[in-house]
Amino acid sequence: MTAFIIIIIIAVILFFLFWNKKTDNKAVLVNESDQSKSEYITDEELTENEIFTDETGQYKIAEKTREIPRRTYIKAILNGKYWGEIDELFSNQFSFSKFFDFNIYEVTLKNAVYGSSPYLLEQDLRIPRDKLPKLLHTVLETDGKEYEVNLHEPVFADIKFNRKLHQDEGNEVFGTIEAIVTGYILDYTKEIHFEKEYIFPFNEVHPVTKIEEPVITKTMVPTGNVEYHENYKRTEYFYSDYKQAYWGDWKYTKPPTTTNNEGCFSSVIGILAGIIGIAFLLMILPQMAFFLPFFLILFLLNLIPKRYFSLIFRTISLFILLGFVASLFHFFNRASTMTYIPKPLVTEQPEERLAQTEPIIENIDNKAVNDTIIKHFRVWQDYAGNKYEGTIWTKKSDYTKASHFKKNLIINSNSSHTYDEIIYRLKENDQNNLSGVYQLFDSIRQKEQLSKVKFSELIVAFIQDIPYTVIVPDDCNPNLYEDKFIKEYLSTEDARCDGFEKFGINSPVEFMSNLNGDCDTRTLLLYTMLAHYGYDVALFSSEYYAHSIIGINLPISGIAYQFQNQRYVLWETTAPNIKAGVLPKEISNLNYWRISLKSK
16 A cells, blocks of 8 residues: 555656646747747648748748730631732733732621630632731620720631722722631730748848849731831831830832733733834834934034034024924824734734634434534644644534523522632533544644643643633623723724623633633633643632633643642743743732632
8 A cells, every 4th residue: 555655646746847848739839949039829820821841941832823825716707908009029021910918907806706726717818828917906896895806817718808899099909808717816814823932041141033024025916007108108016915016117118110900911912012112113213313414414514614604504504403393293293193003922824814614414313414613724833833733623503502501501609619610610511522622632642742741732832822812791892891901902903802701701612613712711721621631730710810820730840839739830821932830920929829620
């Protein structure tokens, strides 16, 4: 019993000796090494300001916010205005088209749909990719409200130009544009994130973290604002934050000294003008020879003392002056009454000018049917100067059927590809009725053993040699047409015109029956013939250039159009001796061309 009491007494003594050295579970001592700074914090305070330690030091986790860029993709109907200016870097070798620097402004977006991923649209090539702005300032109409936004990387499809509002003024062109457009709108959202904030001892110098401002640089992305002063202009561009803008340098834009005309073959007019100018110089040379005796007499009289010949000099000078005035009067009076007829580009032989007809009797379904053959004798040269000649023929019944088919052809489509359907229907109707043309070229190919390239050149040179004729849907009166080239061409004395032709085009059989064809008539026939001989050929059209050309997949150097890993060398058909791959600079921008027909 005594031992038990002793043990209890020892336990009580130990309890009181060590009771003050235990740690309170409700508090934690911070900065025990700094006796002057000792303080206690509760468990709740420790949770909110929890202290961590790593190799750098003590830190706590701080909640912060930052801006995150966000793209909202949009697809909408675009309505706006466009403005263009003649690009003087392009030569005036051919004058049937115009080329403009292109700008779009005062844009509104309607019926917009939004998404988090890009909308897929096939770019309409009537506006070249290099002319499209990378950023388009627009007004977005949604829920009855308007918002000014910047549309990044716009893509245009189904472009429609309002021709009624399209007009030319000097070297500028402007009008309205409607299209389907897609791109994205860039804005910023706030995001909460956590960062380490280090706690340093009081006796150390706290390092100052330098926050670098983002570097704002200039870009070449236009805002759409352009200023003009006389012949100078400058463009406004965005800074890299796309919030601030700056003005570019003033640039001098020299007014063009020549006029570009639209149409298929207006280069003929330029050549004829050059011929007329040379003829005028040849006519005036005999008149200029009159000055030589005049100056010779003055020189001789100057050698004789004036006191002997002053009276003679005055008399002779008077007669010379009167003769000179009379000569000028006679020259201008004669020039005002004479008419100069320039030599045409293509010279036809007499036997080529008129068609010959020959009656035939055909056996159709065991019945004798009367018909007539329409013949044309042609002489032409290939690009190497080799001469070829022969007769092509068509049946009058086929010609009548082709004309009737075209007059009764109804196209219900109102899309931008209505033209493609027209020429496809005409080709399909005529392609089996050209035996009289294929017969001539089959015999030449067999006799000459021509390669695939040489044979294609022979066919195209044959078409290029046929004189140009403008095909119009109404009468050949120049006052009926707004197109400047057609109006000027029909006003010339030697203009060739085939009027009242539906769609302003002749089908292949019609062309080979009357030899009347402009650019799209020629390319349609060439497409039909080259496809018949197995060539990979495409018919290219351009609403912008108002022109049509041929593209052929052959190993020929020159300007070519890439399509699905295929290379189509482009070929002009309205002028003689122009080889494949050669295009005037004014129509060489491939962004303005599209494929209307393709054989393979």
